[in-house]
Amino acid sequence: MPRSKYSLEDKLNFITQYQNSTIKRSAFARTHGISRSTLNRWLTFYEQDGIQGLKDRTNSSSYSESFKLKIVKEYLCGESTLEGLVFKYKLRGNQQVHEWIFKYNNGKSLARRHSPRKKKTIMGRKTSFEERIKIVEYVVKNNYSYTEAADHFSVSYQQVRSWVLKSKNGGYEALQDNRGHRKAKEDLTDLDKANLKIRQLESQLKDQKTIEEFAKKLQELQRRG
Numbered sequence: 001m002p003r004s005k006y007s008l009e010d011k012l013n014f015i016t017q018y019q020n021s022t023i024k025r026s027a028f029a030r031t032h033g034i035s036r037s038t039l040n041r042w043l044t045f046y047e048q049d050g051i052q053g054l055k056d057r058t059n060s061s062s063y064s065e066s067f068k069l070k071i072v073k074e075y076l077c078g079e080s081t082l083e084g085l086v087f088k089y090k091l092r093g094n095q096q097v098h099e100w101i102f103k104y105n106n107g108k109s110l111a112r113r114h115s116p117r118k119k120k121t122i123m124g125r126k127t128s129f130e131e132r133i134k135i136v137e138y139v140v141k142n143n144y145s146y147t148e149a150a151d152h153f154s155v156s157y158q159q160v161r162s163w164v165l166k167s168k169n170g171g172y173e174a175l176q177d178n179r180g181h182r183k184a185k186e187d188l189t190d191l192d193k194a195n196l197k198i199r200q201l202e203s204q205l206k207d208q209k210t211i212e213e214f215a216k217k218l219q220e221l222q223r224r225g
Contacts, residue, residue, distance in 0.1 A: 037083060124158065
């Protein structure tokens with residue numbers, strides 16, 4: 001698996017900020033744009049092994065077939081939850097276990113793959129506004145790294161990183177490509193902007209009350225229109 005999009009320093013900063021705060025864990029995670037399960041995992045690893053526990057997990061391909069099979073069977077037999085397995089075996093995350101379970105259920109081999117030839121660096125390509133939103137959602141919703149998203153959508157790492165950062169600072173509106181279209185942002189109506197905001201919230205937040213508040217504002221705009 002590719003390296004985490006968060007550096008060791010990033011993880012330590014999040015943990016220090018959380019330990020010095022008084023807000024609930026879920027609220028802290030939401031405010032800082034990370035999932036609660038990710039924060040839980042970092043805190044657990046830090047409590048168990050200190051800074052060493054926060055270093056990137058071992059690459060998925062280094063695990064033996066028997067080890068992967070053991071974890072899959074523990075989950076399918078109801079012996080542990082996904083999060084419990086991640087904590088127990090110090091895996092990279094839930095997605096890693098999901099992949100093994102998917103392969104097992106579909107009759108695919110869990111054996112280690114031979115190292116492929118080094119991939120050529122993917123160059124940036126032209127994308128649509130909607131596609132850029134989908135790429136950001138792919139990273140935010142599923143906690144994929146920039147590299148994973150770049151490979152999945154055949155765009156460059158730099159493009160993915162730029163779009164994710166832009167969306168965090170300026171919302172999905174900031175993902176518009178304004179080259180040669182100076183009035184592109186003006187083409188978005190208040191209703192369009194509200195819809196984009198709700199879509200972004202749905203990918204980042206699990207707080208239904210917050211989403212409902214924006215939904216009410218959207219209804220007000222629709223009535224005015």
